[in-house]
Amino acid sequence: MSHAGASLQAEHVFASIAESMAMIEFDTQTRVVWVNRRFAHALGYEPEDLVGRHHRMFCAPEFAASAQYQELWDRLRAGQAFSDKIQRLTRDGRLVYLEATYSPVRDASGDVVGVVKIATDIDAREAASRQFAEQLRAAARSLSDHVGDGKATVEALLKFMQHNADSALHESRQIEELNQHSSEVGKSIEKIRSISYQTNLLALNAAIEAARAGEAGRGFAVVADEVRSLSMNVQGATTEIQNQIELSFKTLGTITKAQQTAVDNMREGQAQGQHIMELFQRISASALELHASAQLMPT
Numbered sequence: 001m002s003h004a005g006a007s008l009q010a011e012h013v014f015a016s017i018a019e020s021m022a023m024i025e026f027d028t029q030t031r032v033v034w035v036n037r038r039f040a041h042a043l044g045y046e047p048e049d050l051v052g053r054h055h056r057m058f059c060a061p062e063f064a065a066s067a068q069y070q071e072l073w074d075r076l077r078a079g080q081a082f083s084d085k086i087q088r089l090t091r092d093g094r095l096v097y098l099e100a101t102y103s104p105v106r107d108a109s110g111d112v113v114g115v116v117k118i119a120t121d122i123d124a125r126e127a128a129s130r131q132f133a134e135q136l137r138a139a140a141r142s143l144s145d146h147v148g149d150g151k152a153t154v155e156a157l158l159k160f161m162q163h164n165a166d167s168a169l170h171e172s173r174q175i176e177e178l179n180q181h182s183s184e185v186g187k188s189i190e191k192i193r194s195i196s197y198q199t200n201l202l203a204l205n206a207a208i209e210a211a212r213a214g215e216a217g218r219g220f221a222v223v224a225d226e227v228r229s230l231s232m233n234v235q236g237a238t239t240e241i242q243n244q245i246e247l248s249f250k251t252l253g254t255i256t257k258a259q260q261t262a263v264d265n266m267r268e269g270q271a272q273g274q275h276i277m278e279l280f281q282r283i284s285a286s287a288l289e290l291h292a293s294a295q296l297m298p299t
Contacts, residue, residue, distance in 0.1 A: 021119070021120065022121065023035070023039055023116065026117070031054055032051050043089070055073075076104055079106070085122070096121065097121075100118070100120075103117075155277070
């Protein structure tokens with residue numbers, strides 16, 4: 001292939017790139033020597049508005065005055081290419097994002113005589129990314145808030161259940177004490193019945209002896225009958241009391257069983273609540289990680 005053919009091919013390649021990409025060329029003094037429409041329009045200009053202007057017009061004033069800006073051009077003049085996501089200033093003062101590559105241009109002697117910049121307008125993509133990042137941060141904040149509310153609710157529920165469990169346990173102990181007292185009363189009643197039974201036997205024996213004594217024992221027989229009658233009344237009363245105590249025992253047993261079931265259910269509820277709290281804590285940790293990751297995304 002001839003040298004002319006090679007040059008023609010290079011020109012065609014350059015023209016093809018200039019058709020599809022935003023391109024601009026600077027001299028080593030940072031002045032614009034050529035720019036295509038795609039680049040000029042991306043920043044709100046026409047090509048003729050930019051020729052002869054300095055590169056710093058495209059930069060935010062603080063960046064144009066920085067050591068970082070000077071270092072960029074020093075490296076380009078030394079032949080070092082640069083490629084990165086950058087922000088540049090439009091005609092109406094907005095900062096837009098570009099994906100740009102600065103490539104030094106050398107002459108036949110190898111000296112850098114200019115810089116070609118090829119750029120892609122990624123502002124819409126960056127805006128979408130920022131919007132997504134903000135939505136992610138908002139979602140992370142919302143999740144953290146909901147997790148906090150959920151933890152507070154579960155904590156309040158656990159406290160309430162603990163209070164009820166303590167109350168039920170206290171009542172259960174009182175019922176147990178009542179059972180013990182009832183049992184002691186039952187033992188006392190049994191003793192009274194035993195004494196009454198023995199008294200009844202003594203009264204019966206006394207009545208028999210009074211009958212044998214005839215007229216002399218008649219007064220004693222009356223007393224014996226009264227004692228036996230009283231003894232029978234005591235036995236009847238103690239039997240009734242015993243029946244009432246047994247009924248009370250059954251009722252207390254049912255109540256005790258119900259109380260124990262309630263305490264067991266509350267303890268199971270506390271265990272489940274604690275498990276839910278642990279889940280909330282894990283979700284909270286994940287929410288914090290999500291929020292931290294969201295903070296690292298572009299703003």
